[in-house]
Amino acid sequence: MYNAFFGFSESPFSLSPDPAFFYRSEQHEEALANLIYGVQARKGFIVLSGEVGTGKTTMLECLRDYLESQYIEFAFIFNSRISVEQFFEMIAYDLDLACTRTSKTEVLFALNELLMEQTQDGRTVVLIVDEAHNLEWEVLEEIRLLGNLENRNGKLLQIILAGQPELDRKLDAPNLRQLKQRIVLRCNLQPFTLRDAVEYMQSRLGRAGAPPEQNIFPEQLMAEIHLRSQGIPRVINALCDNLLLTAFAMETKVCTVEMLDEVCHDMRLEWPGSRRTRSRISDESYERTPY
Numbered sequence: 001m002y003n004a005f006f007g008f009s010e011s012p013f014s015l016s017p018d019p020a021f022f023y024r025s026e027q028h029e030e031a032l033a034n035l036i037y038g039v040q041a042r043k044g045f046i047v048l049s050g051e052v053g054t055g056k057t058t059m060l061e062c063l064r065d066y067l068e069s070q071y072i073e074f075a076f077i078f079n080s081r082i083s084v085e086q087f088f089e090m091i092a093y094d095l096d097l098a099c100t101r102t103s104k105t106e107v108l109f110a111l112n113e114l115l116m117e118q119t120q121d122g123r124t125v126v127l128i129v130d131e132a133h134n135l136e137w138e139v140l141e142e143i144r145l146l147g148n149l150e151n152r153n154g155k156l157l158q159i160i161l162a163g164q165p166e167l168d169r170k171l172d173a174p175n176l177r178q179l180k181q182r183i184v185l186r187c188n189l190q191p192f193t194l195r196d197a198v199e200y201m202q203s204r205l206g207r208a209g210a211p212p213e214q215n216i217f218p219e220q221l222m223a224e225i226h227l228r229s230q231g232i233p234r235v236i237n238a239l240c241d242n243l244l245l246t247a248f249a250m251e252t253k254v255c256t257v258e259m260l261d262e263v264c265h266d267m268r269l270e271w272p273g274s275r276r277t278r279s280r281i282s283d284e285s286y287e288r289t290p291y
């Protein structure tokens with residue numbers, strides 16, 4: 001909507017997990033390197049955890065690009081509220097297994113065959129499950145069993161479970177002790193630091209075609225966006241997108257803290273100290289009231 005006005009070739013702050021916009025903060029770089037290492041070294045179970053909106057799905061999309069570039073077979077399960085039957089059906093579909101996809105036994109046979117074949121060719125196969133904190137216990141148990149398949153060179157199936165911090169708590173449950181013991185790599189995504197958040201916004205604006213010395217978001221505004229979003233990329237995107245829309249409506253190419261106030265108010269956004277600020281404002285207006 002505002003792209004032509006600002007001279008962007010595409011929307012800089014879209015909410016889709018597009019790897020083309022991937023910003024490699026130190027921790028994102030490290031987490032992605034860990035995921036790739038875990039797959040290459042056939043480590044078996046890898047867990048990627050992080051609060052809502054910290055970039056887990058985006059990172060998995062980057063991993064998907066890597067796997068495709070290496071011709072590594074993988075199944076990507078992004079809807080985790082599924083039954084055991086649906087789980088096997090999805091695996092069969094993604095890996096294009098030639099079998100009756102609704103029969104768990106047949107899927108297991110066909111999967112085993114694929115794993116053997118790929119292992120003989122010196123390759124591995126990957127199972128990625130996003131939103132894994134939502135998985136039913138029965139499905140987690142099936143995943144644990146799949147993780148048992150191995151030969152002398154390592155695990156035949158590399159399993160990546162990504163999810164919110166509840167996932168870690170779920171894996172702490174006594175009935176999942178065996179699965180937990182098998183997790184060899186853990187990656188965690190934390191919210192951005194101020195420096196990362198500033199670079200993140202600049203990299204997205206740059207990717208969308210803004211000149212490097214952009215002044216759409218002045219320094220002080222970016223610091224305020226970092227504070228109010230608490231460094232969560234998804235919230236940063238929502239704030240920035242709304243800011244650009246507001247500036248466009250006001251026909252100006254520079255966003256301001258006043259605009260941010262309005263955007264936060266419309267989004268009903270709360271951040272540490274926001275209530276205090278608001279109650280101070282209402283105290284002041286109370287003092288000003290003549291009654």
Ligand SMILES: Nc1ncnc2c1ncn2[C@@H]1O[C@H](COP(=O)(O)OP(=O)(O)O)[C@@H](O)[C@H]1O
Pocket residue numbers: 014015016017018021022023024025028050051052053054055056057058059233234237
């Ligand atoms: N490192 C990053 N580089 C670019 N965009 C990111 C990054 N991390 C998060 N985002 C953006 O933040 C939003 C939320 O990310 P997402 O991967 O959906 O988070 P999660 O899966 O952890 O809830 C998306 O719009 C995504 O593009």
Ligand SMILES: [Mg+2]
Pocket residue numbers: 056057058130131
């Ligand atoms: Mg996600």
